[in-house]
Amino acid sequence: MAPHCTDTPPVPEADSTPTQHDGHLFHRSLAQAPHMVESASGSNLHLSNGRTVIDACGGAAVAIIGHGNQEVQNAIIKQAQKVSYVHTQSYTTPVAEELADFILDGTPYGLEKALFLGSGSEVIEAAMKLARQYHFERNEPDRIHFVSRKQSYHGNTMASMSISSNLARKVPYKGFEYQHVSHVTPPYAYRYKLDGESDVQFTERLLRELEDEFLRVGPEKVIAFVAEPIIGATAGCIVPPTGYLSGARKVCDKYGILLILDEIMCGTGRTGTFFAFEQENVVPDIVTAAKGLGGGYAAIAGMYVHTKVVNALRQGSQALNHGHTYQAHPMSCAAALAVQKILRRDGLVERCRDMGLVLEKLLRSELAECKSVGDIRGRGLFWAVEFVKDSITKETFDPSLGFSGKVTQVSFHKGVAVYPGVGTVDGLKGDHILLAPPYTVTEEELATICQTLKEAILSQEALHL
Numbered sequence: 001m002a003p004h005c006t007d008t009p010p011v012p013e014a015d016s017t018p019t020q021h022d023g024h025l026f027h028r029s030l031a032q033a034p035h036m037v038e039s040a041s042g043s044n045l046h047l048s049n050g051r052t053v054i055d056a057c058g059g060a061a062v063a064i065i066g067h068g069n070q071e072v073q074n075a076i077i078k079q080a081q082k083v084s085y086v087h088t089q090s091y092t093t094p095v096a097e098e099l100a101d102f103i104l105d106g107t108p109y110g111l112e113k114a115l116f117l118g119s120g121s122e123v124i125e126a127a128m129k130l131a132r133q134y135h136f137e138r139n140e141p142d143r144i145h146f147v148s149r150k151q152s153y154h155g156n157t158m159a160s161m162s163i164s165s166n167l168a169r170k171v172p173y174k175g176f177e178y179q180h181v182s183h184v185t186p187p188y189a190y191r192y193k194l195d196g197e198s199d200v201q202f203t204e205r206l207l208r209e210l211e212d213e214f215l216r217v218g219p220e221k222v223i224a225f226v227a228e229p230i231i232g233a234t235a236g237c238i239v240p241p242t243g244y245l246s247g248a249r250k251v252c253d254k255y256g257i258l259l260i261l262d263e264i265m266c267g268t269g270r271t272g273t274f275f276a277f278e279q280e281n282v283v284p285d286i287v288t289a290a291k292g293l294g295g296g297y298a299a300i301a302g303m304y305v306h307t308k309v310v311n312a313l314r315q316g317s318q319a320l321n322h323g324h325t326y327q328a329h330p331m332s333c334a335a336a337l338a339v340q341k342i343l344r345r346d347g348l349v350e351r352c353r354d355m356g357l358v359l360e361k362l363l364r365s366e367l368a369e370c371k372s373v374g375d376i377r378g379r380g381l382f383w384a385v386e387f388v389k390d391s392i393t394k395e396t397f398d399p400s401l402g403f404s405g406k407v408t409q410v411s412f413h414k415g416v417a418v419y420p421g422v423g424t425v426d427g428l429k430g431d432h433i434l435l436a437p438p439y440t441v442t443e444e445e446l447a448t449i450c451q452t453l454k455e456a457i458l459s460q461e462a463l464h465l
């Protein structure tokens, strides 16, 4: 995805030929058109004016095996020659079955069934409905409430937006949202850990808040707690302290509340293990995945469901009360299967973990001289840099400045695309950028990414500090 930011003026193109295009296609911003990408290969985006930009954020943490992979292209063509579509009410296809089996063979962590839909928001929506159906089948129809967290993002559709905390995106829809939702404090240590508080005390405080919230609502009314194991876009790679997610699991279990982990951004290897939750000693009831599943070669997202939930349906209505025309789409499944086979065959999850260590080292050394860098955090190839006006007081920049948007733009014009943090979230300005390069990224590319990012940050510090 070409980065754009609506609240910052455009930086002049390094090349005189503009790459921005505005036609009949409805872009996210009517004020600033996105850049035209003519082709893409490996870690690179090739723009319409002949320039090449390193895709240091994999779009939005999507392009996990890089762009233009021929094996995936061939798999898509082969599938198109076999069968491009069937309706899943009556039919299935070998490729859809194989994809589900490939991911869930051996029922890892008790995850037994996979549903494949078209987008992250759709699988979150499906997960919310399935969680509700789970309680309904078990004769607990009073459960109608979801608890999620501040500074979290779960999607754009009505219900997924309701459990999200990206306030800017909700403004025009006040009153439209699903009402039975509340949000608790996330494990965002840089902002929420108190002076002198240890990780253990911080974790205990957050878990107490979660339990108090269940008790405030009435635990018999709560369907599920929804959380990203590592919070992505809205707060920037928030890694929880050890024991936070396993502690949340225990609090959920105490009251029969389901745990839904949203791995749409942080999953499918991005943090160095296939599931992000594997590093947290926790087993969720429902997991969502999306971006890395198809690696950008197809619009596909997955919902993986624990046997405990499947059994409730088996013993109840014997059906998932949810479906879409394009679910388990054979073309999408073919693309995702090819991506997943490459991921496993080439050991790319392990590579992601190892290259992540390289990226962390480079970030910490290159950005050491940047005064506006308040925090560098992440895991695997999923890293965020948070900007502050004052690194001692952690005072944020004036949101109207759009500091991270400007850093993003300058970096783009210097040849490196990073992902800008999204606006004001729950009273805090989320001034950060995300890095999420393909797992195939080279050390040289990582060095260029960090060097360019430093130059972009220093250019803005010279203007605004």
Ligand code: PMP
Binding pocket: 060, 119, 120, 121, 122, 124, 153, 154, 155, 156, 228, 232, 233, 262, 263, 264, 265, 266, 290
């Ligand atoms: N959950 C998370 C954690 C995400 O990062 C996103 C997308 N940024 C979504 C849900 C929604 O996915 P989509 O944009 O595919 O609907």
